[in-house]
Amino acid sequence: MSHPELRKLPSVDRLLHQSAIVAARTQFSHELVVDAARSLLEESRAAIIDQGQPCPAPDELAQTLLARLHAATQPTLQPLINASGVIIHTNLGRAPLSEDAQRAMLLASEGYSNLEYDLAAGRRGSRYLHAVALLRRLTGAEDALVVNNNAGAVLLCLMALAHGRQVIISRGQLVEIGGGFRIPDVLLASGARLVEVGATNRTHLADYQRAIGPETAALLRVHSSNFRQIGFTAEVSLAELAALGRQHELPLIDDLGSGTLLDTARYGLAREPRVQESVQAGATLVTFSGDKLLGGPQAGLIVGRAEEIARLRQHPLTRALRVDKTTLAALAATLSHYLAGQAEQQIPVWRMIAASKEALAARAAGWAARLTEAGLAARVQPGASTVGGGALPGETLPTCLLALPGLPADRMAARLRAGQPAVVARIVDDALCFDPRTVLPEQEELLLAAILAAR
Ligand SMILES: *Cc1c(COP(=O)(O)O)cnc(C)c1O
Numbered sequence: 001m002s003h004p005e006l007r008k009l010p011s012v013d014r015l016l017h018q019s020a021i022v023a024a025r026t027q028f029s030h031e032l033v034v035d036a037a038r039s040l041l042e043e044s045r046a047a048i049i050d051q052g053q054p055c056p057a058p059d060e061l062a063q064t065l066l067a068r069l070h071a072a073t074q075p076t077l078q079p080l081i082n083a084s085g086v087i088i089h090t091n092l093g094r095a096p097l098s099e100d101a102q103r104a105m106l107l108a109s110e111g112y113s114n115l116e117y118d119l120a121a122g123r124r125g126s127r128y129l130h131a132v133a134l135l136r137r138l139t140g141a142e143d144a145l146v147v148n149n150n151a152g153a154v155l156l157c158l159m160a161l162a163h164g165r166q167v168i169i170s171r172g173q174l175v176e177i178g179g180g181f182r183i184p185d186v187l188l189a190s191g192a193r194l195v196e197v198g199a200t201n202r203t204h205l206a207d208y209q210r211a212i213g214p215e216t217a218a219l220l221r222v223h224s225s226n227f228r229q230i231g232f233t234a235e236v237s238l239a240e241l242a243a244l245g246r247q248h249e250l251p252l253i254d255d256l257g258s259g260t261l262l263d264t265a266r267y268g269l270a271r272e273p274r275v276q277e278s279v280q281a282g283a284t285l286v287t288f289s290g291d292k293l294l295g296g297p298q299a300g301l302i303v304g305r306a307e308e309i310a311r312l313r314q315h316p317l318t319r320a321l322r323v324d325k326t327t328l329a330a331l332a333a334t335l336s337h338y339l340a341g342q343a344e345q346q347i348p349v350w351r352m353i354a355a356s357k358e359a360l361a362a363r364a365a366g367w368a369a370r371l372t373e374a375g376l377a378a379r380v381q382p383g384a385s386t387v388g389g390g391a392l393p394g395e396t397l398p399t400c401l402l403a404l405p406g407l408p409a410d411r412m413a414a415r416l417r418a419g420q421p422a423v424v425a426r427i428v429d430d431a432l433c434f435d436p437r438t439v440l441p442e443q444e445e446l447l448l449a450a451i452l453a454a455r
Pocket of ligand 1: 150
Protein backbone atom coordinates (compact mmCIF):
# COMPACT_ATOMS: atom_id res chain seq x y z
CA MET A 1 0.00 0.00 0.00
CA SER A 2 3.00 2.25 -0.30
CA HIS A 3 1.93 3.46 -3.76
CA PRO A 4 0.52 7.00 -3.37
CA GLU A 5 -1.87 6.61 -6.34
CA LEU A 6 -3.37 3.48 -4.81
CA ARG A 7 -4.58 5.44 -1.82
CA LYS A 8 -6.70 7.60 -4.14
CA LEU A 9 -8.62 4.57 -5.44
CA PRO A 10 -12.12 4.57 -3.90
CA SER A 11 -13.64 1.58 -2.14
CA VAL A 12 -16.46 -0.32 -3.89
CA ASP A 13 -18.91 1.32 -1.54
CA ARG A 14 -17.68 4.84 -2.27
CA LEU A 15 -17.72 4.24 -6.02
CA LEU A 16 -21.32 3.06 -5.78
CA HIS A 17 -22.26 6.29 -4.01
CA GLN A 18 -21.14 8.47 -6.92
CA SER A 19 -24.27 10.37 -7.99
CA ALA A 20 -24.18 9.05 -11.60
CA ILE A 21 -24.17 5.51 -10.26
CA VAL A 22 -26.86 6.16 -7.65
CA ALA A 23 -29.12 7.52 -10.40
CA ALA A 24 -28.63 4.43 -12.59
CA ARG A 25 -28.79 1.79 -9.86
CA THR A 26 -32.46 0.93 -10.41
CA GLN A 27 -31.76 -0.26 -13.97
CA PHE A 28 -29.41 -3.02 -12.88
CA SER A 29 -29.33 -5.78 -10.30
CA HIS A 30 -27.27 -5.15 -7.16
CA GLU A 31 -25.04 -8.18 -7.88
CA LEU A 32 -24.25 -6.95 -11.39
CA VAL A 33 -23.33 -3.46 -10.14
CA VAL A 34 -21.13 -4.75 -7.30
CA ASP A 35 -19.39 -7.30 -9.55
CA ALA A 36 -18.71 -4.73 -12.24
CA ALA A 37 -17.45 -2.19 -9.66
CA ARG A 38 -15.15 -4.78 -8.11
CA SER A 39 -13.56 -5.83 -11.37
CA LEU A 40 -13.17 -2.22 -12.50
CA LEU A 41 -11.35 -1.32 -9.24
CA GLU A 42 -9.17 -4.42 -9.50
CA GLU A 43 -8.18 -3.52 -13.04
CA SER A 44 -7.41 0.05 -12.02
CA ARG A 45 -5.28 -1.21 -9.13
CA ALA A 46 -3.33 -3.50 -11.46
CA ALA A 47 -2.84 -0.64 -13.94
CA ILE A 48 -1.43 1.57 -11.19
CA ILE A 49 0.92 -1.09 -9.83
CA ASP A 50 2.03 -2.81 -13.04
CA GLN A 51 2.02 0.08 -15.50
CA GLY A 52 2.52 3.02 -13.17
CA GLN A 53 -0.66 4.66 -14.40
CA PRO A 54 -2.33 7.42 -12.37
CA CYS A 55 -5.53 6.69 -10.47
CA PRO A 56 -8.56 7.68 -12.63
CA ALA A 57 -10.72 10.54 -11.27
CA PRO A 58 -13.85 9.39 -9.36
CA ASP A 59 -16.30 10.53 -12.05
CA GLU A 60 -14.18 8.89 -14.75
CA LEU A 61 -14.46 5.61 -12.83
CA ALA A 62 -18.20 6.11 -12.51
CA GLN A 63 -18.59 6.75 -16.24
CA THR A 64 -16.55 3.65 -17.13
CA LEU A 65 -18.64 1.59 -14.73
CA LEU A 66 -21.87 2.90 -16.26
CA ALA A 67 -20.69 2.16 -19.78
CA ARG A 68 -19.81 -1.39 -18.75
CA LEU A 69 -23.17 -1.92 -17.09
CA HIS A 70 -24.98 -0.80 -20.23
CA ALA A 71 -22.75 -2.97 -22.41
CA ALA A 72 -23.33 -6.00 -20.18
CA THR A 73 -27.10 -5.67 -20.44
CA GLN A 74 -27.27 -4.95 -24.18
CA PRO A 75 -28.39 -7.94 -26.27
CA THR A 76 -25.48 -9.16 -28.38
CA LEU A 77 -27.88 -10.08 -31.16
CA GLN A 78 -28.74 -6.87 -32.99
CA PRO A 79 -30.49 -5.97 -36.23
CA LEU A 80 -28.26 -4.65 -39.01
CA ILE A 81 -28.40 -3.44 -42.59
CA ASN A 82 -27.28 -5.97 -45.18
CA ALA A 83 -25.86 -3.99 -48.11
CA SER A 84 -23.66 -6.89 -49.22
CA GLY A 85 -25.93 -8.02 -52.05
CA VAL A 86 -25.97 -11.60 -50.75
CA ILE A 87 -29.69 -12.29 -50.36
CA ILE A 88 -29.69 -15.42 -48.17
CA HIS A 89 -26.66 -14.55 -46.03
CA THR A 90 -26.28 -17.30 -43.44
CA ASN A 91 -24.07 -15.13 -41.21
CA LEU A 92 -26.67 -12.36 -41.28
CA GLY A 93 -29.66 -14.50 -40.33
CA ARG A 94 -30.67 -15.79 -43.78
CA ALA A 95 -34.24 -14.89 -44.84
CA PRO A 96 -35.92 -11.71 -43.56
CA LEU A 97 -39.57 -12.56 -42.94
CA SER A 98 -42.66 -11.20 -44.68
CA GLU A 99 -44.89 -8.80 -42.79
CA ASP A 100 -47.55 -11.48 -42.35
CA ALA A 101 -44.96 -13.92 -41.01
CA GLN A 102 -43.67 -11.31 -38.54
CA ARG A 103 -47.18 -10.57 -37.37
CA ALA A 104 -47.97 -14.28 -37.00
CA MET A 105 -44.86 -14.71 -34.85
CA LEU A 106 -45.85 -11.81 -32.64
CA LEU A 107 -49.40 -13.12 -32.22
CA ALA A 108 -48.16 -16.59 -31.34
CA SER A 109 -45.75 -15.18 -28.77
CA GLU A 110 -48.09 -12.70 -27.09
CA GLY A 111 -50.38 -15.20 -25.47
CA TYR A 112 -51.65 -18.74 -25.57
CA SER A 113 -52.54 -20.69 -28.70
CA ASN A 114 -53.92 -24.04 -29.79
CA LEU A 115 -50.37 -25.23 -30.47
CA GLU A 116 -51.08 -28.74 -29.19
CA TYR A 117 -54.78 -28.47 -28.51
CA ASP A 118 -57.67 -29.74 -30.58
CA LEU A 119 -60.26 -26.98 -30.22
CA ALA A 120 -63.14 -29.01 -31.72
CA ALA A 121 -62.58 -31.99 -29.46
CA GLY A 122 -61.43 -30.05 -26.41
CA ARG A 123 -58.39 -32.23 -25.85
CA ARG A 124 -54.72 -32.62 -26.66
CA GLY A 125 -53.81 -32.12 -30.32
CA SER A 126 -50.52 -32.13 -32.22
CA ARG A 127 -48.16 -29.30 -33.00
CA TYR A 128 -47.05 -31.20 -36.08
CA LEU A 129 -50.39 -30.66 -37.82
CA HIS A 130 -50.20 -26.92 -38.28
CA ALA A 131 -48.22 -26.60 -41.51
CA VAL A 132 -49.09 -30.04 -42.90
CA ALA A 133 -52.10 -29.15 -45.06
CA LEU A 134 -50.22 -26.23 -46.63
CA LEU A 135 -47.13 -28.32 -47.35
CA ARG A 136 -49.18 -31.16 -48.81
CA ARG A 137 -51.03 -28.85 -51.12
CA LEU A 138 -47.93 -26.96 -52.25
CA THR A 139 -45.70 -29.99 -52.83
CA GLY A 140 -48.16 -32.74 -53.72
CA ALA A 141 -46.73 -34.95 -50.96
CA GLU A 142 -48.91 -37.27 -48.86
CA ASP A 143 -47.67 -35.93 -45.55
CA ALA A 144 -45.19 -33.51 -44.00
CA LEU A 145 -43.20 -32.95 -40.82
CA VAL A 146 -41.51 -29.77 -39.64
CA VAL A 147 -38.44 -29.87 -37.41
CA ASN A 148 -35.89 -27.35 -36.15
CA ASN A 149 -33.68 -27.09 -39.25
CA ASN A 150 -32.74 -29.04 -42.37
CA ALA A 151 -29.61 -30.57 -40.85
CA GLY A 152 -31.91 -31.97 -38.16
CA ALA A 153 -34.34 -33.14 -40.83
CA VAL A 154 -31.61 -35.12 -42.62
CA LEU A 155 -30.37 -36.56 -39.34
CA LEU A 156 -33.89 -37.61 -38.34
CA CYS A 157 -34.61 -39.31 -41.68
CA LEU A 158 -31.36 -41.29 -41.52
CA MET A 159 -31.75 -42.20 -37.88
CA ALA A 160 -35.35 -43.33 -38.22
CA LEU A 161 -34.91 -45.26 -41.45
CA ALA A 162 -31.29 -46.43 -41.51
CA HIS A 163 -29.81 -46.61 -38.00
CA GLY A 164 -27.28 -49.47 -37.84
CA ARG A 165 -27.69 -50.23 -41.53
CA GLN A 166 -26.31 -48.97 -44.83
CA VAL A 167 -27.12 -45.87 -46.83
CA ILE A 168 -25.95 -45.62 -50.42
CA ILE A 169 -24.77 -42.25 -51.74
CA SER A 170 -22.81 -41.05 -54.76
CA ARG A 171 -19.21 -39.92 -54.09
CA GLY A 172 -19.99 -36.67 -55.86
CA GLN A 173 -22.58 -35.79 -53.22
CA LEU A 174 -20.50 -36.12 -50.05
CA VAL A 175 -20.55 -32.38 -49.62
CA GLU A 176 -19.70 -29.92 -46.88
CA ILE A 177 -22.48 -27.36 -46.69
CA GLY A 178 -20.68 -24.75 -44.58
CA GLY A 179 -20.13 -24.14 -40.91
CA GLY A 180 -18.54 -27.60 -40.78
CA PHE A 181 -21.77 -29.43 -41.72
CA ARG A 182 -20.63 -32.43 -43.75
CA ILE A 183 -22.92 -35.12 -45.10
CA PRO A 184 -20.54 -37.99 -44.12
CA ASP A 185 -20.47 -36.66 -40.54
CA VAL A 186 -24.27 -36.50 -40.36
CA LEU A 187 -24.43 -40.08 -41.59
CA LEU A 188 -21.97 -41.11 -38.92
CA ALA A 189 -23.92 -39.29 -36.21
CA SER A 190 -27.16 -40.97 -37.32
CA GLY A 191 -25.66 -44.40 -36.78
CA ALA A 192 -26.15 -45.25 -40.46
CA ARG A 193 -23.24 -46.75 -42.37
CA LEU A 194 -22.09 -44.91 -45.45
CA VAL A 195 -21.65 -46.79 -48.71
CA GLU A 196 -20.06 -44.52 -51.31
CA VAL A 197 -20.58 -45.39 -54.93
CA GLY A 198 -19.28 -44.08 -58.26
CA ALA A 199 -16.43 -41.66 -58.84
CA THR A 200 -16.21 -38.03 -57.74
CA ASN A 201 -17.34 -36.79 -61.14
CA ARG A 202 -19.43 -39.67 -62.45
CA THR A 203 -21.90 -42.09 -60.91
CA HIS A 204 -24.12 -44.49 -62.85
CA LEU A 205 -27.24 -46.45 -61.99
CA ALA A 206 -25.22 -49.68 -62.12
CA ASP A 207 -23.00 -48.33 -59.29
CA TYR A 208 -26.04 -48.09 -57.03
CA GLN A 209 -27.38 -51.45 -58.23
CA ARG A 210 -24.15 -53.24 -57.38
CA ALA A 211 -24.02 -51.74 -53.89
CA ILE A 212 -27.51 -52.84 -52.84
CA GLY A 213 -27.43 -55.78 -50.44
CA PRO A 214 -29.23 -57.22 -47.42
CA GLU A 215 -27.80 -54.46 -45.18
CA THR A 216 -29.04 -51.59 -47.35
CA ALA A 217 -31.66 -49.42 -45.63
CA ALA A 218 -31.97 -46.40 -47.93
CA LEU A 219 -30.71 -44.49 -50.95
CA LEU A 220 -29.67 -40.91 -50.33
CA ARG A 221 -29.35 -38.08 -52.80
CA VAL A 222 -27.88 -34.77 -51.65
CA HIS A 223 -28.11 -31.62 -53.71
CA SER A 224 -24.59 -30.28 -54.10
CA SER A 225 -25.87 -26.81 -53.09
CA ASN A 226 -22.81 -24.64 -52.84
CA PHE A 227 -20.58 -26.07 -55.55
CA ARG A 228 -20.94 -27.12 -59.13
CA GLN A 229 -19.23 -29.78 -61.17
CA ILE A 230 -18.52 -29.03 -64.79
CA GLY A 231 -16.94 -31.05 -67.59
CA PHE A 232 -17.03 -34.85 -67.73
CA THR A 233 -19.76 -35.55 -65.19
CA ALA A 234 -22.75 -37.86 -64.78
CA GLU A 235 -25.40 -38.20 -62.12
CA VAL A 236 -28.29 -40.60 -61.88
CA SER A 237 -31.63 -38.83 -62.14
CA LEU A 238 -33.96 -38.80 -59.18
CA ALA A 239 -36.63 -40.69 -61.15
CA GLU A 240 -34.16 -43.49 -61.93
CA LEU A 241 -33.10 -43.67 -58.29
CA ALA A 242 -36.73 -43.76 -57.20
CA ALA A 243 -37.45 -46.63 -59.58
CA LEU A 244 -34.42 -48.51 -58.27
CA GLY A 245 -35.60 -47.92 -54.72
CA ARG A 246 -39.09 -49.20 -55.50
CA GLN A 247 -37.65 -52.29 -57.16
CA HIS A 248 -35.73 -53.13 -53.96
CA GLU A 249 -38.27 -51.68 -51.52
CA LEU A 250 -35.78 -49.10 -50.33
CA PRO A 251 -36.75 -45.54 -49.38
CA LEU A 252 -35.10 -42.74 -51.33
CA ILE A 253 -34.22 -39.68 -49.25
CA ASP A 254 -33.64 -36.49 -51.24
CA ASP A 255 -31.89 -33.67 -49.36
CA LEU A 256 -32.55 -30.59 -51.46
CA GLY A 257 -30.80 -28.15 -49.12
CA SER A 258 -32.38 -24.90 -50.13
CA GLY A 259 -35.19 -26.32 -52.17
CA THR A 260 -37.63 -23.98 -53.83
CA LEU A 261 -41.29 -23.91 -54.73
CA LEU A 262 -40.86 -21.29 -57.47
CA ASP A 263 -38.92 -21.69 -60.69
CA THR A 264 -35.61 -19.80 -60.37
CA ALA A 265 -35.17 -19.89 -64.16
CA ARG A 266 -37.91 -17.26 -64.44
CA TYR A 267 -35.52 -14.79 -62.83
CA GLY A 268 -32.61 -15.38 -65.16
CA LEU A 269 -30.97 -17.86 -62.79
CA ALA A 270 -30.04 -21.50 -63.25
CA ARG A 271 -32.71 -23.98 -62.24
CA GLU A 272 -32.68 -24.86 -58.57
CA PRO A 273 -34.54 -28.17 -58.03
CA ARG A 274 -38.13 -27.65 -56.96
CA VAL A 275 -39.59 -29.56 -54.05
CA GLN A 276 -42.72 -30.60 -55.94
CA GLU A 277 -40.55 -32.07 -58.73
CA SER A 278 -38.73 -34.31 -56.23
CA VAL A 279 -42.06 -35.51 -54.86
CA GLN A 280 -43.32 -36.08 -58.38
CA ALA A 281 -40.17 -37.98 -59.36
CA GLY A 282 -40.88 -40.45 -56.59
CA ALA A 283 -38.57 -39.54 -53.71
CA THR A 284 -39.84 -41.16 -50.50
CA LEU A 285 -38.77 -38.23 -48.31
CA VAL A 286 -37.64 -34.78 -49.42
CA THR A 287 -35.90 -32.45 -46.97
CA PHE A 288 -35.28 -28.71 -47.32
CA SER A 289 -34.69 -25.55 -45.29
CA GLY A 290 -37.34 -23.12 -44.13
CA ASP A 291 -35.03 -20.11 -44.27
CA LYS A 292 -33.25 -20.47 -47.58
CA LEU A 293 -35.17 -20.02 -50.86
CA LEU A 294 -38.47 -20.74 -49.14
CA GLY A 295 -37.96 -17.36 -47.45
CA GLY A 296 -39.41 -18.30 -44.07
CA PRO A 297 -38.18 -18.96 -40.54
CA GLN A 298 -35.40 -21.40 -39.62
CA ALA A 299 -36.91 -24.86 -39.95
CA GLY A 300 -36.32 -28.25 -41.52
CA LEU A 301 -39.15 -29.38 -43.74
CA ILE A 302 -39.71 -33.03 -44.57
CA VAL A 303 -42.36 -33.98 -47.11
CA GLY A 304 -43.09 -37.39 -48.57
CA ARG A 305 -44.83 -40.70 -48.16
CA ALA A 306 -47.29 -40.99 -45.26
CA GLU A 307 -45.90 -44.27 -43.93
CA GLU A 308 -42.33 -42.98 -43.54
CA ILE A 309 -43.44 -39.60 -42.19
CA ALA A 310 -45.47 -41.47 -39.54
CA ARG A 311 -42.32 -43.36 -38.54
CA LEU A 312 -40.41 -40.09 -38.24
CA ARG A 313 -43.16 -38.52 -36.15
CA GLN A 314 -42.90 -41.34 -33.61
CA HIS A 315 -39.11 -41.23 -33.36
CA PRO A 316 -37.74 -39.82 -30.06
CA LEU A 317 -35.38 -37.51 -31.96
CA THR A 318 -38.41 -35.66 -33.33
CA ARG A 319 -39.10 -34.41 -29.83
CA ALA A 320 -35.52 -33.19 -29.53
CA LEU A 321 -35.79 -31.37 -32.85
CA ARG A 322 -39.25 -29.95 -32.35
CA VAL A 323 -40.14 -26.52 -33.63
CA ASP A 324 -41.27 -23.63 -31.55
CA LYS A 325 -44.76 -22.11 -31.88
CA THR A 326 -43.48 -18.83 -33.31
CA THR A 327 -41.63 -20.75 -36.02
CA LEU A 328 -44.75 -22.69 -36.94
CA ALA A 329 -46.74 -19.47 -37.07
CA ALA A 330 -44.21 -17.77 -39.37
CA LEU A 331 -43.87 -20.86 -41.53
CA ALA A 332 -47.63 -21.15 -42.08
CA ALA A 333 -47.83 -17.45 -42.97
CA THR A 334 -44.94 -17.83 -45.42
CA LEU A 335 -46.46 -20.91 -47.07
CA SER A 336 -49.78 -19.08 -47.40
CA HIS A 337 -48.10 -16.52 -49.66
CA TYR A 338 -47.27 -19.30 -52.11
CA LEU A 339 -50.82 -20.59 -52.00
CA ALA A 340 -52.13 -17.09 -52.70
CA GLY A 341 -49.72 -16.67 -55.62
CA GLN A 342 -48.17 -13.74 -53.72
CA ALA A 343 -44.72 -15.12 -52.92
CA GLU A 344 -42.92 -12.73 -55.26
CA GLN A 345 -44.77 -9.73 -53.84
CA GLN A 346 -44.77 -10.62 -50.14
CA ILE A 347 -41.69 -12.73 -49.34
CA PRO A 348 -38.58 -10.52 -49.04
CA VAL A 349 -36.20 -13.13 -50.51
CA TRP A 350 -38.29 -13.38 -53.68
CA ARG A 351 -38.91 -9.65 -53.80
CA MET A 352 -35.14 -9.19 -53.78
CA ILE A 353 -34.58 -11.86 -56.45
CA ALA A 354 -37.31 -10.33 -58.62
CA ALA A 355 -36.18 -6.69 -58.21
CA SER A 356 -35.68 -5.16 -61.65
CA LYS A 357 -32.39 -3.63 -62.66
CA GLU A 358 -34.18 -0.34 -63.35
CA ALA A 359 -35.66 -0.21 -59.85
CA LEU A 360 -32.26 -1.00 -58.33
CA ALA A 361 -30.57 1.64 -60.51
CA ALA A 362 -33.12 4.24 -59.41
CA ARG A 363 -32.56 3.47 -55.73
CA ALA A 364 -28.76 3.57 -56.06
CA ALA A 365 -28.97 6.84 -58.00
CA GLY A 366 -31.22 8.34 -55.33
CA TRP A 367 -28.72 7.41 -52.62
CA ALA A 368 -25.80 8.79 -54.64
CA ALA A 369 -27.63 12.10 -55.16
CA ARG A 370 -28.36 12.46 -51.44
CA LEU A 371 -24.76 11.71 -50.46
CA THR A 372 -23.29 13.98 -53.14
CA GLU A 373 -25.52 16.78 -51.85
CA ALA A 374 -24.04 16.18 -48.42
CA GLY A 375 -20.54 16.56 -49.86
CA LEU A 376 -19.52 12.93 -50.25
CA ALA A 377 -18.04 11.51 -53.46
CA ALA A 378 -20.55 8.87 -54.53
CA ARG A 379 -21.29 7.16 -57.82
CA VAL A 380 -23.42 4.37 -59.24
CA GLN A 381 -21.78 1.40 -60.95
CA PRO A 382 -22.94 -1.96 -62.29
CA GLY A 383 -22.38 -4.96 -60.05
CA ALA A 384 -23.59 -8.44 -59.20
CA SER A 385 -25.79 -9.75 -56.38
CA THR A 386 -25.83 -13.39 -55.34
CA VAL A 387 -28.57 -15.60 -53.93
CA GLY A 388 -26.41 -17.21 -51.22
CA GLY A 389 -27.63 -19.79 -48.73
CA GLY A 390 -25.76 -22.51 -50.57
CA ALA A 391 -28.09 -22.14 -53.53
CA LEU A 392 -27.11 -21.46 -57.13
CA PRO A 393 -23.30 -21.27 -56.81
CA GLY A 394 -21.62 -19.03 -59.36
CA GLU A 395 -24.95 -17.52 -60.37
CA THR A 396 -25.36 -13.77 -60.14
CA LEU A 397 -28.10 -11.22 -60.64
CA PRO A 398 -27.11 -7.94 -62.33
CA THR A 399 -27.47 -4.98 -59.97
CA CYS A 400 -26.50 -1.33 -59.50
CA LEU A 401 -24.16 -0.51 -56.65
CA LEU A 402 -23.67 2.69 -54.76
CA ALA A 403 -19.89 3.10 -54.62
CA LEU A 404 -17.90 5.45 -52.40
CA PRO A 405 -14.54 5.86 -54.12
CA GLY A 406 -11.76 7.86 -52.58
CA LEU A 407 -12.47 6.77 -49.00
CA PRO A 408 -10.26 4.23 -47.24
CA ALA A 409 -12.65 1.30 -47.79
CA ASP A 410 -11.39 -0.98 -45.00
CA ARG A 411 -11.54 1.71 -42.32
CA MET A 412 -14.91 2.98 -43.49
CA ALA A 413 -16.30 -0.58 -43.56
CA ALA A 414 -15.11 -1.13 -39.99
CA ARG A 415 -16.73 2.12 -38.83
CA LEU A 416 -20.00 1.13 -40.48
CA ARG A 417 -19.90 -2.25 -38.76
CA ALA A 418 -19.40 -0.52 -35.43
CA GLY A 419 -22.39 1.80 -35.92
CA GLN A 420 -25.96 1.56 -34.67
CA PRO A 421 -27.44 -0.06 -36.66
CA ALA A 422 -24.38 -1.78 -38.07
CA VAL A 423 -24.04 -1.82 -41.86
CA VAL A 424 -22.40 -4.68 -43.74
CA ALA A 425 -21.15 -3.49 -47.13
CA ARG A 426 -18.87 -4.98 -49.77
CA ILE A 427 -15.53 -3.85 -51.16
CA VAL A 428 -15.22 -3.99 -54.96
CA ASP A 429 -11.91 -2.88 -56.52
CA ASP A 430 -10.95 -0.92 -53.40
CA ALA A 431 -14.24 1.00 -53.31
CA LEU A 432 -16.82 0.48 -50.61
CA CYS A 433 -20.07 -0.61 -52.29
CA PHE A 434 -23.69 -0.91 -51.21
CA ASP A 435 -26.16 -3.12 -53.06
CA PRO A 436 -29.76 -1.82 -52.89
CA ARG A 437 -31.07 -5.32 -53.65
CA THR A 438 -30.62 -6.52 -50.05
CA VAL A 439 -31.34 -3.22 -48.28
CA LEU A 440 -34.95 -3.17 -47.10
CA PRO A 441 -36.77 -0.02 -48.31
CA GLU A 442 -37.54 1.02 -44.72
CA GLN A 443 -33.81 0.94 -43.93
CA GLU A 444 -32.77 3.45 -46.59
CA GLU A 445 -32.79 6.56 -44.39
CA LEU A 446 -30.88 4.72 -41.65
CA LEU A 447 -28.31 3.57 -44.20
CA LEU A 448 -27.68 7.07 -45.56
CA ALA A 449 -27.42 8.47 -42.04
CA ALA A 450 -24.98 5.71 -41.10
CA ILE A 451 -22.78 6.41 -44.14
CA LEU A 452 -22.68 10.14 -43.38
CA ALA A 453 -21.91 9.50 -39.73
CA ALA A 454 -19.08 7.11 -40.59
CA ARG A 455 -17.23 9.17 -43.20
C1 LIG B 1 -28.19 -25.81 -46.10
C2 LIG B 1 -28.20 -27.28 -46.29
C3 LIG B 1 -28.41 -28.15 -45.21
C4 LIG B 1 -28.59 -27.63 -43.82
O1 LIG B 1 -29.79 -26.94 -43.70
P1 LIG B 1 -30.04 -26.01 -42.38
O2 LIG B 1 -31.45 -25.58 -42.55
O3 LIG B 1 -29.03 -24.94 -42.45
O4 LIG B 1 -29.85 -26.90 -41.21
C5 LIG B 1 -28.42 -29.50 -45.45
N1 LIG B 1 -28.23 -30.00 -46.68
C6 LIG B 1 -28.02 -29.20 -47.76
C7 LIG B 1 -27.80 -29.83 -49.10
C8 LIG B 1 -27.99 -27.81 -47.60
O5 LIG B 1 -27.77 -27.02 -48.64
